[in-house]
Amino acid sequence: MLQLPPLSLYIHIPWCVQKCPYCDFNSHAVKQGIPEAEYIAHLLADLDQDLAIVPDRALHSIFIGGGTPSTFSAEGIAAILSGVRARIACEPNLEVTMEANPGTVEASRFAGYVAAGVTRFSIGVQSFQAAQLQALGRIHNPAQARRAAELATQLRQQGLNSFNLDLMHGLPGQNLADALADLQQAIDLNPPHLSWYQLTIEPNTAFASRPPVLPEDEALWDIQEHGHALLTAAGYQQYETSAYSKTGYQCAHNLNYWRFGDYLGIGCGAHGKITRLGNEVDATATISRTVKIKHPKGYMDLSRGYLDSTTVVEPDELPFEFFMNRFRLLEPCPKADFTAYTGLSVETVAPALARAVQLGLVSDTPLHWQITPHGVRFLNELLQLFL
Structure with missing residues (x-):
């Protein structure tokens, strides 16, 4: 039976102190100050326009990303969040995640x-x-990174529920010992959540035009295996390809994303995914993906709207879209979710999943599919089966 998934909100703040050479996100180095108040007004006007496509729905989570959202003042973030709450209902115990750069963090x-x-x-x-921080173009030093984690730990006594540390591996010239030393320092800070992911060279980045020398595939796999063992021994559970958490501290926003949930995206270049159900006569689901105007100047141009494009996901593309997200998670995937969130019968993906089971990439029970450790390692090959 068709049903609407939970709804989240992504808020994009595009400014950074400087652009990192590996970053392919929509971010812009600060040159002449940040028009904070003006941008906030546009964010809320953007949300006002989007509310028409999600009538009578409540927010499951909020994620403020960038760029570097911590370039905004605390008063600015308060204005954004109070403006959101005034416009749309929120579920109890709403998770509100905000990205922060240790180089822009002060205790107050x-x-x-x-x-x-x-x-x-x-x-x-x-x-x-x-x-490594210098090679990655980061503006903070190791001491500032540790201080940011310590501040977050202290604030857990003042209303902060959790915090995540983002850590890369497979860095230029990095060996196994260096990668594990980095990871151990993160573990020693005792974050409830750790995102540990491999550096990849993305198109249209400074690293793409001047690629650094990265570890070979065999070395990368050694780092991944030993790092996973280190995290597991420290009490972290892997629940997504690059995400580990202590029990009860998975990221609700990311879970909704990977479970094929819906999300509004407001701000420069923000992406959204929205499901609309048909009526009693037309019992189908229409899934649309939205993209907002990318550049801050164009986004804040009052002569045009905020929406850059809307794309309807065609029915024959839905299996790939669904499993591209769902198989990022290591948890079992209820078969009922596939029909509930796509409107398609399980029979439409039976041949592809039978092949995935045969190759040892997925396990199959009467009620669930679940990616195997072999499938995690060869995720791209698994997803190719749904094209």
Whole structure:
């Protein structure tokens, strides 16, 4: 039976102190100051326009990403969150995640974000080695990274529910010992959540035009295996390809994303995914993906709207779209969710899943599918079966 999935909200703040050479996100280095108040007004006007496509729905989670949202003042973040709550209902115990850069963190500002309604920080550490931070174009040093995590720990007594540390591996010239030393320093700070992911060279980045020398595939796999063992021994559970958490501290926003939930995206270049159900006569689901105007100047141009494009996902594309998200998660995937969120019969994907089971990429029970460790390693090959 068709049903609407939970609804989340992504808020994009596009400014950074400087652009990192590996970053392919929609971010812009600050040159002449940030028009904070003006941008906030546009964010809320953008949300006003989007509310028409999600009538009578409540927010499951909020994620403030970038860019570097911590370039905004605590008062600015409070204005955004109070404006959101005034416009749309929110579920009880709403998770509000905000990304923060250790180089833009001060104790008073961090506490101000929590007072504004932030319940979870995601802190972009990336490495605890000074040379690697410099190579990655980061503006903070190892001491600032540790200080940010310590501040977050202290604020858990003042309303902060959780925090995440972002850490990269497979860095230029990195060996196994260096990667594990980085990871151990992160574990020692005792974050409830750790995102541990491999550096990849993305198109249209500085690293793409001047690629650094990265570890070979065999070395990367050794780092992944040993790092996973280290995290597991420290009490972290892997629940997504690159995400580990202590029990009860999975990221609700990311879970909704990977479970094929809906989300509004407001702000420069923000993406959204919205499901609309048919009526009693037309019992189908229409899933649309939206993209907002990318550049801040164009986004804040009052002569045009905020929406850049809307794309309807065709029925024959839905299996790939669904499993591209769902098989990022290690948890069992209820078969009923596939029909409930796509409107398609399980029989439409039976041949592809039978092949995935045969190849050892997926396990199959009467009620669930679940990616196997072999499937995690060869995720791209698994997803190709649904094209």
